[in-house]
Amino acid sequence: MRVLLTGAAGSIGRVVTAGLSDRGHEVTGLDLAPAPVDHDGPWHVADCTDPAETAAVVAEARPDGVVHLAGNPDEADLAGSLASHALTTAALLDAMVGQGVRRMVYASSNHAVGWTPRSELVGTDTRPRPDTFYGVAKVAAEALLSLYADRHGLDVVSCRIGSFLDRPETTRHLSTWLSPADCVRMVEAGLTAPAPGYAVLYGISRNTRAWWDLAPGRALGYEPQDDAEDWADRVETRPEDEVEGSVVGGPFAGARFHRPAF
Numbered sequence: 001m002r003v004l005l006t007g008a009a010g011s012i013g014r015v016v017t018a019g020l021s022d023r024g025h026e027v028t029g030l031d032l033a034p035a036p037v038d039h040d041g042p043w044h045v046a047d048c049t050d051p052a053e054t055a056a057v058v059a060e061a062r063p064d065g066v067v068h069l070a071g072n073p074d075e076a077d078l079a080g081s082l083a084s085h086a087l088t089t090a091a092l093l094d095a096m097v098g099q100g101v102r103r104m105v106y107a108s109s110n111h112a113v114g115w116t117p118r119s120e121l122v123g124t125d126t127r128p129r130p131d132t133f134y135g136v137a138k139v140a141a142e143a144l145l146s147l148y149a150d151r152h153g154l155d156v157v158s159c160r161i162g163s164f165l166d167r168p169e170t171t172r173h174l175s176t177w178l179s180p181a182d183c184v185r186m187v188e189a190g191l192t193a194p195a196p197g198y199a200v201l202y203g204i205s206r207n208t209r210a211w212w213d214l215a216p217g218r219a220l221g222y223e224p225q226d227d228a229e230d231w232a233d234r235v236e237t238r239p240e241d242e243v244e245g246s247v248v249g250g251p252f253a254g255a256r257f258h259r260p261a262f
């Protein structure tokens with residue numbers, strides 16, 4: 001497939017660009033930053049909050065699908081979060097409709113449901129329950145994906161990613177880890193699942209201690225292979241572990257992130 005990948009210079013973007021290319025996809029990168037030195041292929045320096053710049057890149061790349069990873073992965077003020085996640089998503093969706101591009105895989109986040117108590121396996125039908133303005137912006141981005149899927153018949157897969165890391169580092173990560181190899185599997189499944197319409201999956205590995213239901217992802221062809229449990233004896237317990245395990249968003253739900261919207 002021809003894929004336009006936003007946020008291609010980021011930590012997830014570099015791994016997914018290489019992984020999709022290895023699997024035979026033709027990847028065009030887009031980022032605010034220039035191409036990493038080891039990048040091989042087309043690249044656009046552009047800001048996805050700018051609808052005109054975004055439309056020009058989509059028109060030139062003419063992709064079969066868009067993988068939208070561009071955005072600030074941390075908490076910020078409300079306006080900044082909405083620009084980074086909701087406005088970028090809207091600019092891409094408008095550009096896709098304009099060019100007849102019908103597929104998007106989106107990097108949403110567990111923080112869209114971060115204030116959900118850690119009691120039972122959380123499904124994709126749980127109510128939006130953001131833990132931060134970052135989470136609010138991911139909920140808004142998911143709402144836009146749903147709107148454009150219904151209005152324009154697009155196929156969009158929103159991946160609520162847990163913790164993308166080379167290896168789990170805390171007790172929480174033993175539940176939330178997404179390995180680099182599984183991340184590539186997840187994105188490829190989202191790009192190739194037959195006619196998903198609007199679909200949501202949880203972007204985690206097949207962790208023994210998982211808090212999120214992998215069944216919706218498996219229904220789309222996402223079969224994770226790694227398990228954080230393999231690292232459990234190398235993860236040290238910490239006093240924060242109990243609080244971090246009380247709601248699925250972990251530290252993002254903590255008082256450190258409580259702040260006014262303006």
Ligand SMILES: NC(=O)c1ccc[n+]([C@@H]2O[C@H](COP(=O)([O-])OP(=O)(O)OC[C@H]3O[C@@H](n4cnc5c(N)ncnc54)[C@H](O)[C@@H]3O)[C@@H](O)[C@H]2O)c1
Pocket residue numbers: 006007008009010011012013030031032033046047048049068069070071072073074084088107108109110160161162163164165
């Ligand atoms: N890393 C995780 O564990 C995790 C978990 C859940 C969700 N996510 C989401 O995955 C996506 C990628 O995260 P990451 O960890 O690779 O972050 P990152 O900061 O490493 O990479 C993000 C990239 O996006 C680019 N970018 C930001 N705003 C842009 C814009 N307006 N236009 C063009 N490019 C822009 C940045 O330059 C950067 O290269 C984000 O949307 C993040 O919210 C990440």
